[in-house]
Amino acid sequence: MRVGEGEIGELSRQRYRIGEVAGLVGTTPRTIRYYEELGLLGAEELRPKGVHRLYSDTDVARLRDIVRLRDLLGLSLDELIGLADAEHARESLRAQWDGPADNRERARIVRESISLVERQVELVRSRQQHLDEFQLELTAKLTQLRRRLAELDS
Amino acid sequence: MRVGEGEIGELSRQRYRIGEVAGLVGTTPRTIRYYEELGLLGAEELRPKGVHRLYSDTDVARLRDIVRLRDLLGLSLDELIGLADAEHARESLRAQWDGPADNRERARIVRESISLVERQVELVRSRQQHLDEFQLELTAKLTQLRRRLAELDS
DNA sequence: TTGCTCCTCACGTCACGTGAGGTGGC
DNA sequence: TTGCTCCTCACGTCACGTGAGGTGGC
Numbered sequence: 001m002r003v004g005e006g007e008i009g010e011l012s013r014q015r016y017r018i019g020e021v022a023g024l025v026g027t028t029p030r031t032i033r034y035y036e037e038l039g040l041l042g043a044e045e046l047r048p049k050g051v052h053r054l055y056s057d058t059d060v061a062r063l064r065d066i067v068r069l070r071d072l073l074g075l076s077l078d079e080l081i082g083l084a085d086a087e088h089a090r091e092s093l094r095a096q097w098d099g100p101a102d103n104r105e106r107a108r109i110v111r112e113s114i115s116l117v118e119r120q121v122e123l124v125r126s127r128q129q130h131l132d133e134f135q136l137e138l139t140a141k142l143t144q145l146r147r148r149l150a151e152l153d154s
Numbered sequence: 155m156r157v158g159e160g161e162i163g164e165l166s167r168q169r170y171r172i173g174e175v176a177g178l179v180g181t182t183p184r185t186i187r188y189y190e191e192l193g194l195l196g197a198e199e200l201r202p203k204g205v206h207r208l209y210s211d212t213d214v215a216r217l218r219d220i221v222r223l224r225d226l227l228g229l230s231l232d233e234l235i236g237l238a239d240a241e242h243a244r245e246s247l248r249a250q251w252d253g254p255a256d257n258r259e260r261a262r263i264v265r266e267s268i269s270l271v272e273r274q275v276e277l278v279r280s281r282q283q284h285l286d287e288f289q290l291e292l293t294a295k296l297t298q299l300r301r302r303l304a305e306l307d308s
Numbered sequence: 309t310t311g312c313t314c315c316t317c318a319c320g321t322c323a324c325g326t327g328a329g330g331t332g333g334c
Numbered sequence: 335t336t337g338c339t340c341c342t343c344a345c346g347t348c349a350c351g352t353g354a355g356g357t358g359g360c
Contacts, residue, residue: 018340028325029340030326031323031325050330050342051332052339053340117292120292121289127226128285128286130226131278134226134278135275135282138271138274138278142271142275145271146268149261152260172313185350185351204314206315230349232348312358312359316357317355320352321350321351321352324348325345326345329342331341332339333339334338
């Protein structure tokens with residue numbers, strides 16, 4: 001988190017306002033503020049009170065992931081904090097990346113990210129299974145009902 | 155809802171206590187009471203205050219469906235009320251079934267049930283699609299991370 | 309009779325929604 | 335300068351959780 005920078009060579013250092021971000025990820029400003037309060041987006045960044053919040057592309061990507069985890073897997077925010085640490089790890093990775101070349105440390109961080117993403121994949125799979133079962137029951141119900149209807153119409 | 159019955163020929167008129175039901179469907183007594191308060195289980199049945207609640211097999215099946223809809227699709231209780239009316243329709247169907255033979259009315263109820271179940275199937279499908287997309291992104295992330303790790307280890 | 313589960317308030321909590329009143333940037 | 339979006343309290347709401355104190359059935 002370098003301050004007072006303005007170097008050349010930084011592509012797409014786009015900044016978004018909270019309303020834009022909300023629109024991009026499909027949520028509300030209030031929710032984003034709440035997540036910041038909980039520390040879900042990383043350090044509140046010592047923003048002086050009253051000043052408008054600004055978000056980067058990585059912030060947007062992170063929020064999108066969080067919202068998806070929440071909506072698709074139904075995780076509580078407490079559980080989300082654990083999984084969102086994957087992004088935290090990746091950020092510290094990026095910070096490391098430009099620093100001194102400690103490949104051991106870099107590998108450790110990458111492995112940590114991998115295991116977190118693997119856990120997410122597992123959760124998704126489990127969800128899909130439950131949905132598959134549910135769908136089977138529903139279609140069974142449907143054929144049953146249609147059979148009954150056919151009997152009535154005859 | 156006949157009272158004071160004890161006829162022969164009624165199979166499995168099993169009655170469950172609220173704690174048993176909670177265990178069977180994977181929720182808590184408090185939640186079941188709350189759903190009854192909202193009318194999700196049909197008429198509160200004029201139960202005198204303080205008397206223990208008793209549930210039938212169909213109540214259990216209904217609750218199981220509600221809980222699944224809630225957990226897998228993330229529906230609000232307001233939305234659930236609409237979908238739970240499928241069960242309501244089926245109950246009135248059953249009531250009709252033993253009554254005078256009005257096949258037209260029966261067919262109407264069955265068609266209504268069908269369309270409600272079809273809506274549920276649609277919701278499930280849409281969920282599955284989103285999960286599929288999410289999983290694709292996650293596995294893409296994974297191969298990316300694994301590649302990076304391989305580079306580091308070399 | 310003794311436990312265990314049930315009952316009804318009723319307050320607490322989590323994850324935000326919704327104004328109220330005011331300030332800031334294109 | 336005028337709107338529009340942003341800001342911070344702060345109270346409301348939805349979907350329950352969690353005791354407190356008491357009653358009921360095997």
